Amino acid sequence: xxxxxxxxxxxxxxxxxxxxxxxxxxxxxxxxxxxxxxxxxxxxxxxxxxxxxxxxxxxxxxxxxxxxxxxxxxxxxxxxxxxxxxxxxxxxxxxxxxxxxxxxxxxxxxxxxx
Amino acid sequence: xxxxxxxxxxxxxxxxxxxxxxxxxxxxxxxxxxxxxxxxxxxxxxxxxxxxxxxxxxxxxxxxxxxxxxxxxxxxxxxxxxxxxxxxxxxxxxxxxxxxxxxxxxxxxxxxxxxx
Numbered sequence: 001x002x003x004x005x006x007x008x009x010x011x012x013x014x015x016x017x018x019x020x021x022x023x024x025x026x027x028x029x030x031x032x033x034x035x036x037x038x039x040x041x042x043x044x045x046x047x048x049x050x051x052x053x054x055x056x057x058x059x060x061x062x063x064x065x066x067x068x069x070x071x072x073x074x075x076x077x078x079x080x081x082x083x084x085x086x087x088x089x090x091x092x093x094x095x096x097x098x099x100x101x102x103x104x105x106x107x108x109x110x111x112x113x114x
Numbered sequence: 115x116x117x118x119x120x121x122x123x124x125x126x127x128x129x130x131x132x133x134x135x136x137x138x139x140x141x142x143x144x145x146x147x148x149x150x151x152x153x154x155x156x157x158x159x160x161x162x163x164x165x166x167x168x169x170x171x172x173x174x175x176x177x178x179x180x181x182x183x184x185x186x187x188x189x190x191x192x193x194x195x196x197x198x199x200x201x202x203x204x205x206x207x208x209x210x211x212x213x214x215x216x217x218x219x220x221x222x223x224x225x226x227x228x229x230x
Contacts, residue, residue, distance in 0.1 A: 032216065032217050034217055034218075036219075041223070042223050042224075043118070043204050043206075043221030043222050043223045043224050044157065044204070044206075044219070044221045045221065046218055046219065046220075049217070049218065089156055091217070092217075093215070093216075093217035101159050101162075101170070102159075102217045102219065104156035104157060105156065106155070106156055107154070107155070107156050109154075
């Protein structure tokens with residue numbers, strides 16, 4: 001079946017550090033891939049997405065590239081800020097069945113120290 | 115600001131109480147969702163309404179009863195809950211119904227439920 005595996009954290013970095021959160025997936029066909037972010041006390045927000053191989057999603061300085069050869073969608077940011085502290089969820093949706101549900105990874109908690 | 119509004123933000127109820135959670139969106143989205151999220155876990159899908167019809171029920175116990183009065187509103191009626199039902203309940207919407215679902219969800223801030 002379809003699944004998403006991401007590093008569980010917590011990940012603690014200093015402000016302006018480089019961030020990588022690893023995400024790999026297992027899916028039949030060609031899934032769409034997402035990163036959602038959940039700030040403290042809030043619901044989830046879509047951060048970025050990619051719908052086909054080699055697509056790069058980007059938003060708010062974050063980037064992730066859909067790598068079919070390695071079945072990965074790692075999240076990166078060149079210089080993190082304290083305001084980036086949140087939980088990040090990698091997710092996929094397999095498109096061959098429109099009734100399929102979005103599958104979330106377990107989430108990675110990120111702490112940024114000033 | 116989120117465009118999916120959930121009320122109440124916090125709810126404490128006893129196991130014999132009846133209460134409801136409410137969700138509203140005015141983006142013209144055609145599908146609405148209820149998710150349950152326990153601490154430090156990803157959200158778990160409970161129900162999906164597509165074009166105001168219940169399309170998915172993830173084998174949720176009958177003490178949770180969803181209702182979609184119109185395309186903008188979604189309710190979750192709660193009755194005879196158990197302490198293990200305490201969680202953050204998230205409402206979400208998507209622009210298309212399930213037939214055109216792209217995986218892009220818009221979430222509310224959630225209703226934090228505590229069952230005593």
